[in-house]
Amino acid sequence: MKNDTEKRVAWTKKDLLGLEYLSKEEIEIILYTAASFKEVTTRQIKKVPALRGKTVVNLFYEPSTRTRTSFELAAKRLSADVINIATEASSVTKGETLIDTGKNIEALKIDIIVVRHNCSGAPNILARAVHSSVVNAGDGWHEHPTQALLDMFTLKSRLGRIEGLNVSIIGDIAHSRVARSNIWGLTKMGAKVTVCAPPLLIPEGIEKMSVRATNDLDEALKDADAINVLRMQFERDEAMAFPSKIEYFKKYGITKERLDKARKSKEIVVMHPGPINRGIEMSSEVADGPHSVILEQVTNGIAVRMAVLYLVAQGRRA
Amino acid sequence: MKYLIKNGRVIDPANSVDDTLDILTSDGKIAKIAAKLEAKADKIIDAKDKIIAPGLVDMHVHLREPGREDKETVKTGTAAAIEGGFTTIVCMPNTEPPLDNPKIIRTLKEIIKKDALAEVLITGAITENRFGEKLTNFKAMKKEGIIAVSDDGSSVDKEKLMLEALKAAKKAHLVLIDHCEDRQISGRGVINQGFMSTKMGLRGMPRESEYERVKRDIELAAKTSSRVHIAHVSCKETVEIIRKAKKKGVSVTAETAPHYFTLTESCCVTYDTNTKMNPPLRTEEDIAAIKEGLRDGTIDVIATDHAPHTDSEKDVEFDFAPFGIIGLETALSLAIMELVDKKIISLNELIMKMSVNPSRILGIDRGTLKEGSVANVVVFDPGEKYVYKREAIESKSKNSPFIDWELKGRVQAVFVNGHEIHRH
Numbered sequence: 001m002k003n004d005t006e007k008r009v010a011w012t013k014k015d016l017l018g019l020e021y022l023s024k025e026e027i028e029i030i031l032y033t034a035a036s037f038k039e040v041t042t043r044q045i046k047k048v049p050a051l052r053g054k055t056v057v058n059l060f061y062e063p064s065t066r067t068r069t070s071f072e073l074a075a076k077r078l079s080a081d082v083i084n085i086a087t088e089a090s091s092v093t094k095g096e097t098l099i100d101t102g103k104n105i106e107a108l109k110i111d112i113i114v115v116r117h118n119c120s121g122a123p124n125i126l127a128r129a130v131h132s133s134v135v136n137a138g139d140g141w142h143e144h145p146t147q148a149l150l151d152m153f154t155l156k157s158r159l160g161r162i163e164g165l166n167v168s169i170i171g172d173i174a175h176s177r178v179a180r181s182n183i184w185g186l187t188k189m190g191a192k193v194t195v196c197a198p199p200l201l202i203p204e205g206i207e208k209m210s211v212r213a214t215n216d217l218d219e220a221l222k223d224a225d226a227i228n229v230l231r232m233q234f235e236r237d238e239a240m241a242f243p244s245k246i247e248y249f250k251k252y253g254i255t256k257e258r259l260d261k262a263r264k265s266k267e268i269v270v271m272h273p274g275p276i277n278r279g280i281e282m283s284s285e286v287a288d289g290p291h292s293v294i295l296e297q298v299t300n301g302i303a304v305r306m307a308v309l310y311l312v313a314q315g316r317r318a
Numbered sequence: 319m320k321y322l323i324k325n326g327r328v329i330d331p332a333n334s335v336d337d338t339l340d341i342l343t344s345d346g347k348i349a350k351i352a353a354k355l356e357a358k359a360d361k362i363i364d365a366k367d368k369i370i371a372p373g374l375v376d377m378h379v380h381l382r383e384p385g386r387e388d389k390e391t392v393k394t395g396t397a398a399a400i401e402g403g404f405t406t407i408v409c410m411p412n413t414e415p416p417l418d419n420p421k422i423i424r425t426l427k428e429i430i431k432k433d434a435l436a437e438v439l440i441t442g443a444i445t446e447n448r449f450g451e452k453l454t455n456f457k458a459m460k461k462e463g464i465i466a467v468s469d470d471g472s473s474v475d476k477e478k479l480m481l482e483a484l485k486a487a488k489k490a491h492l493v494l495i496d497h498c499e500d501r502q503i504s505g506r507g508v509i510n511q512g513f514m515s516t517k518m519g520l521r522g523m524p525r526e527s528e529y530e531r532v533k534r535d536i537e538l539a540a541k542t543s544s545r546v547h548i549a550h551v552s553c554k555e556t557v558e559i560i561r562k563a564k565k566k567g568v569s570v571t572a573e574t575a576p577h578y579f580t581l582t583e584s585c586c587v588t589y590d591t592n593t594k595m596n597p598p599l600r601t602e603e604d605i606a607a608i609k610e611g612l613r614d615g616t617i618d619v620i621a622t623d624h625a626p627h628t629d630s631e632k633d634v635e636f637d638f639a640p641f642g643i644i645g646l647e648t649a650l651s652l653a654i655m656e657l658v659d660k661k662i663i664s665l666n667e668l669i670m671k672m673s674v675n676p677s678r679i680l681g682i683d684r685g686t687l688k689e690g691s692v693a694n695v696v697v698f699d700p701g702e703k704y705v706y707k708r709e710a711i712e713s714k715s716k717n718s719p720f721i722d723w724e725l726k727g728r729v730q731a732v733f734v735n736g737h738e739i740h741r742h
Contacts, residue, residue, distance in 0.1 A: 121589030141519030
């Protein structure tokens, strides 16, 4: 990280809507800032006054415990006040619209809205309607920028760099916001990205996002320095593209045997955004094994989200 | 009232006229058309450096009345038409309730008689409630004056029913207009399926949903020796299918809308719901094919698919917003900018596609400046630039992706039945 200080440019963005909209330098600022907050989270007293007097609202249109908890803790460790609003998105005219909800929350004189929504682009629409900062905590199949940032942060801590790494993303690429954010982030940081899924779960034109696509898991594992294994959501109708869980595990499940065939089988890093379906996308042996950084990702999530909240609050002032 | 419109370039392709001429209207008719016309008139209009053409005809408009007067009414919709140079528009039957029986058509006719600033012709539904299950009574609706049938907004899925509809339309001398979309394929898609749907994480509508349905309709039209008009062509495959069918002699005509030759799917990138329409915006390749189709005559007509929606309906998540944009007030400018200025077609051909051809397809005596014909006339300056401002929109709804665009080509005066309606 020796050059990071020199590279620092001012953060000016009021929102974090996706990694597509960030430059490499901006991603570096977040990772750098997260590193200093990581240190805070290891202290006896895990709190700094960086956002004292600020209010963060978690506006969640989709159920989520881990992301919401992580944002809540991040805000609290920055001494911000936090309010959680859980609601349901609906296309019917009854009920408040997203924009009205946003404006009403803003009228409470808050500073940052962290939004999770089942519709892609909802944070973009919200950010245009309010003056407060908007942080995307996952929208539809579009982006989940803080997840990709914590994935990259974890990778960097483990392997010392991101540039030049071969990273494979495995699972339902078509319906994954984690995949999209990782693709944008990793390619901007100079990693080589491969996506691997059954044919119907690789979306049209994905190669234009500068990735290699394959249906062959062994091919995706072959030269990988790290893999990011996505949660298979069989409860979703779109996932019916694959016949059964057992069938999926046979073809795409990450097992020790599969990993052993990879060239870098010793040092390969295994990530998962959680929650894991053990025995579907990954065996327990791998999830709990030496390659797994899954719990480290959870811990790093707080530092990364602290960095994001801290920076967008600065951006808003600028 | 007699009007004398002087010194303009008269473009009247139906009568092979393109010259500097004067036009005299009297009692709602074109009384005389000649060079340096000396005649007494109540009002003289100087159209120097302007184009004088037959009033534009838009065969694809949603007026929303009855039922959704919050979006648009006959009054506001025809005001928008006049603003855009259209003297005759054809309204679609997806109102609430739908225009699927003689009684509701009579009701609409009353409203038109009372409120319309431009001529409004009515399209009746093909099936009851537009459910695609049972044909409406074409004959009875024709008696009330409908000019075409369509289930616009949806397509008749059942092949056998569509076959019957084509036969019935032929018998009743009605144009059958189809919104070609196979919902089995397009599903819950909200934008074109391709790179943008992938990047934005939105459900895609594969282009097959359009062109497979076009293919079917053309086969059925050929089989029944009847004719079919394909609404809002948006993709290159459709253009090619229609081109081949025309070559084979199938009686098929087609329209496209200005947004399909002006915008691509990349305009959706900000999740602006004013870029959400059905069919969806496609790609550069599709634009090229549509322009070629307009150039070589495969696509006969430019129609707007004017689809008003309120702010509250559009200011929502992309997935939840209704499809469609308004288009009456921007169509002529966009066509001039994208087609004439870029040398795809001439101004003459533009008047063909926006006035003469739709009149011929509908079988109405419009799109002509022949002496004795109804004095529906538009005077416009193809070179005048202006910024399209939200405040200036005549339509009740403001759902346009072209707001704040600098446009070129502006309507100066419009005459409907010899009455001057509009002047900038």
